[in-house]
Amino acid sequence: MIRFDDIKLQVGTRLQIMLKRGPRQVIYYTTLIGYVSGEYLLIKIPFENGLSVQTQARERVTLRVFSGMNVFTFVCNVEAVFLSPRFYMHLTFPDQIQATALRKTIRAKVDLPVQLTGKQWAGTITDISLDGAHITADSALGEPEAKISLSFTFQIKPTNQEVRIETNATIRSVRELPALKKDAPARFSHGVLFDDIDPTNRVMLQNMVYESLLGLKPELD
Known part of the structure; x- marks a missing residue:
């Protein structure tokens, strides 16, 4: 016990x-x-x-x-x-x-803007776990095993506490998505692995993932 x-x-x-x-x-x-x-x-x-x-x-x-x-x-x-x-x-x-x-493989479905540090680029995190995320963007972020730095922000209910996470990440996979419409521009899906989220922000990320298991959608910026 x-x-x-x-x-x-x-x-x-x-x-x-x-x-x-x-x-x-x-x-x-x-x-x-x-x-x-x-x-x-x-x-x-x-x-x-x-x-x-x-x-x-x-x-x-x-x-x-x-x-x-x-x-x-x-x-x-x-x-x-x-x-x-x-x-x-x-x-x-x-x-x-x-x-x-709380398994590392549990993933939360989100629609979360993400910024690539130091570049005029933005994409969307479509699902996230304690160790990584899937990111959709208009162009490929790099080749598999490439290192990137990214940041994203979300709010934890019910206090609306804002959490900003900045982390290095490793690209694990890249694939081109099927076009939703004829002649639509290409979009790319990336699997990334977080490298160094600090312990405090990791707890906040745990909270967001666990909220998704409870059916409580977190607020996203």
């Missing part, structure tokens, strides 16, 4: 919190303030549109956290809610934790 201490969460870890609102669950994001093993958790109250999300004592909440290549899910009860100026919740300590492997 997985214990909470086995996850090795740090203060400031980003958590996904699910609150039941009528017949549906609403998903927000929050931050771990701290915990005492076997006793309680402290987390920030999430905000939406500048206002704290309403929660109350004895409410049952589900939390998810990304750690390494796993998603851990557990249920807590709200013991107390503290508003201005701190805005945090006191939760019961979880006694059961479910772990789900």
Whole structure:
């Protein structure tokens, strides 16, 4: 059985919190303030549109956290809610934790503008995983195994936090796409492998990919 201490969460870890609102669950994001093993958790109250999300004592909440290549899910009860100026919740300590492997091969369908660094070129990411993406463009970016630098931006719901990722990548494949119309200009599809996304942005990318599994389409710039 997985214990909470086995996850090795740090203060400031980003958590996904699910609150039941009528017949549906609403998903927000929050931050771990701290915990005492076997006793309680402290987390920030999430905000939406500048206002704290309403929660109350004895409410049952589900939390998810990304750690390494796993998603851990557990249920807590709200013991107390503290508003201005701190805005945090006191939760019961979880006694059961479910772990789900987040495979690197899971891909999220997106429509995400991408810029090739240092060049007047733009394309579209059509799907993305933790390790790479498929990019469609009007011209070929290069030959397979060529190195490129690219950047893209997206927003994480519900806070609309903007995440900008800049990374080097390796082209793994290039193919010309069939023309949608007669005499239409050629378009090319590329499979690229990310080389060096920093740990913080990697967590944000994990969030976006996982949101797609939950059926929550992230906002794209």
